[in-house]
Amino acid sequence: MTPTVRTVKIVTIDPDSYEPAYVQLAGLIRAAIDSGELAAGQPVPSEKTLIQQHGVARETVRRAIAILRTEGRVQTLAGRGSYVRGSADEAEIVTLEPGARISSRMPSPAERREFGVSEGVPLFVVERDGHDARIYPADRTILEAPN
Amino acid sequence: MTPTVRTVKIVTIDPDSYEPAYVQLAGLIRAAIDSGELAAGQPVPSEKTLIQQHGVARETVRRAIAILRTEGRVQTLAGRGSYVRGSADEAEIVTLEPGARISSRMPSPAERREFGVSEGVPLFVVERDGHDARIYPADRTILEAPN
DNA sequence: GGCTATTTGTTCGTATGTATA
DNA sequence: TTATACATACGAACAAATAGC
Numbered sequence: 001m002t003p004t005v006r007t008v009k010i011v012t013i014d015p016d017s018y019e020p021a022y023v024q025l026a027g028l029i030r031a032a033i034d035s036g037e038l039a040a041g042q043p044v045p046s047e048k049t050l051i052q053q054h055g056v057a058r059e060t061v062r063r064a065i066a067i068l069r070t071e072g073r074v075q076t077l078a079g080r081g082s083y084v085r086g087s088a089d090e091a092e093i094v095t096l097e098p099g100a101r102i103s104s105r106m107p108s109p110a111e112r113r114e115f116g117v118s119e120g121v122p123l124f125v126v127e128r129d130g131h132d133a134r135i136y137p138a139d140r141t142i143l144e145a146p147n
Numbered sequence: 148m149t150p151t152v153r154t155v156k157i158v159t160i161d162p163d164s165y166e167p168a169y170v171q172l173a174g175l176i177r178a179a180i181d182s183g184e185l186a187a188g189q190p191v192p193s194e195k196t197l198i199q200q201h202g203v204a205r206e207t208v209r210r211a212i213a214i215l216r217t218e219g220r221v222q223t224l225a226g227r228g229s230y231v232r233g234s235a236d237e238a239e240i241v242t243l244e245p246g247a248r249i250s251s252r253m254p255s256p257a258e259r260r261e262f263g264v265s266e267g268v269p270l271f272v273v274e275r276d277g278h279d280a281r282i283y284p285a286d287r288t289i290l291e292a293p294n
Numbered sequence: 295g296g297c298t299a300t301t302t303g304t305t306c307g308t309a310t311g312t313a314t315a
Numbered sequence: 316t317t318a319t320a321c322a323t324a325c326g327a328a329c330a331a332a333t334a335g336c
Contacts, residue, residue, distance in 0.1 A: 020323060023256070030255070046301060057325045062302085070217045070266070071253045078302050079332030096243075096292035104251040104269045104285040106218045108177065109170070119217070122251045122269035122285070138251040138269070145243035145292050167304060193320060204306050209321085225321050226313030 013054050021056055025064035033073060033084055040086025044074055072120030072139070085118075088140045095144050100128045102143060111135075160201050168203050172211035180220060180231055187233025191221055219267025219286070232265075235287045242291045247275045249290060258282075 013024045032038040045053070050061045065082050068074045076082040096102070103125045107117060115123065117137045124136040124143060136143075160171045179185040192200070197208040212229050215221045223229040243249070250272045254264060262270065264284045271283040271290060283290075 022323080027256075048301075059324060059326090063323090067256075071255060076302075077333085079300080079334080081301065081333095093248075098292055098294045100292040101240075102249065102271075102290040102292075104271060106267050106269065108218060109174075109214075120253050122253065124249075124251060143249040145245055145247040145249075147245045169304080195320075206305065206307090210304090223321075224314085226315080226319080228320065 013056065021054075022060045022063035023067070025050070025054060025056065025060065026067040029064065029068060030071075030073065033068075038084050040084050042084050043080075044068075044082040044084065046081055069119045072118075075118050091140050091142050092136075093142050093144055094126075094136060095146055096126065097128055098146060100126050102126050104138065160203065168201075169207045169210035169214070172197070172201060172203065172207065173214040176211065176215060177218075177220065180215075185231050187231050189231050190227075191215075191229040191231065193228055216266045219265075222265050238287050238289050239283075240289050240291055241273075241283060242293055243273065244275055245293060247273050249273050251285065 011028060013021050013028075015021060017024060029038070029044060038044065044050075044065065047058055047061050047065075050056075050064075051058055054061075065074065065076065069076055069082070073085055074082045075085050104122045105125065107115065107121075107123050111123065112118070112121075115135070115137045117123075117139060122138040124138055124141055125133050126136065126143070127133045160168050160175075162168060164171060176185070176191060185191065191197075191212065194205055194208045194212075197203075197211075198205055201208075212221065212223060216223055216229070220232055221229045222232050251269045252272065254262065254268075254270050258270065259265070259268075262282070262284045264270075264286060269285040271285055271288055272280050273283070273290070274280045
C-alpha cells in the first residue's frame with residue numbers, strides 16, 4: 001500500500017504572514033462559504049466565537065466580516081449576527097431596449113435605502129437617448145439583451 | 148429691499164445626532180465631492196487634518212473614508228492619501244450579443260487583482276447559452292444593447 | 295410588559311509597522 | 316534621514332438591537 005499524500009489547507013491565522021490577519025480570516029470564512037460548509041442563510045459564527053477560535057482582537061474579526069459584507073457575501077443584522085447571502089429567490093428579468101447603455105456602480109447610502117439593497121450590492125444604470133436613466137438593484141435584476 | 152433667506156448647510160459633526168459621526172463625516176466629504184469643491188484627482192484632507200478639523204478620533208475618520216472607498220468614490224494610497232476618483236478616461240463599449248444575460252456583483256480580492264480594479268468597483272458578468280461567462284470591470288466598461 | 299443575556303454598533307485610546315515624499 | 320501619512324492590531328467602554336424567558 002502506497003502512502004497517500006493529501007494537501008490539507010491550513011485553517012489558522014499566521015500572524016507572521018505578509019497578509020493581514022483580517023484578510024486571512026475573511027479568506028477562511030469565504031472558503032467555508034464556497035465549500036458549502038456555511039450555506040446560504042446560515043449564520044457566520046459570532047464575533048465572540050471568532051475572537052476565541054482564532055485568538056485575535058475584535059477589530060480584526062469585524063474587519064474580516066466587513067470585507068465579506070462589501071463583497072455582498074454576508075449580511076449583518078444588528079443584535080443578531082451575520083448571515084450568508086444567497087442568490088435572490090426571485091430576480092426580475094429586464095429586457096433591454098435596443099441601443100440602451102448599461103453601467104454599474106455602487107449606491108450611496110441614500111440609494112441603498114431607496115432601493116432597499118444591503119452593502120455590497122451594485123446598481124445597474126440603464127440609459128437611452130432621450131430618456132431618464134433607470135436604476136435597478138443588481139441583486140434582484142438580470143438584464144437581457146433583446147433577440 | 149426684502150431680506151434674503153438662504154439655506155446654509157451645517158458643516159459640522161453633531162455628536163448628539165442619531166447618525167454616527169463617521170457617517171456624518173462621510174456625508175460631508177461626499178457633499179464636497181458632489182459640489183465640485185473636491186474635484187476628481189484631488190486629495191481628500193489627510194486623516195490628521197480631518198481629526199483636528201472635526202474633533203474626532205482617528206478611527207472615526209478612517210471609517211468615513213472607508214465608506215467612500217467602498218462606494219468607489221475615493222481611492223486610498225498608503226503613505227500618500229485618499230484621492231477623489233473620477234470617471235475613467237476611457238471606457239470600452241461592449242456591444243451585447245442577442246439574448247445575453249447581464250448580472251453585476253462585487254469582486255473577490257483575487258478578482259480585484261485579476262482585473263485591476265480598486266475597491267468599490269463592481270464587475271459585469273455577461274452570460275450566453277453555450278458560452279463561458281465573460282467578466283468586465285464596471286469602471287472601464289459600458290455595455291450596449293444591440294440595435 | 296419587563297428582565298437578562300447575547301450580539302453587533304460606535305468611539306475612544308495606544309502602539310507598531312509600512313509606504314511615500 | 317526625517318517627517319508625514321496610511322495600515323494593522325491590540326484593548327476598553329458604553330450604546331443599541333435582538334431574542335428568550
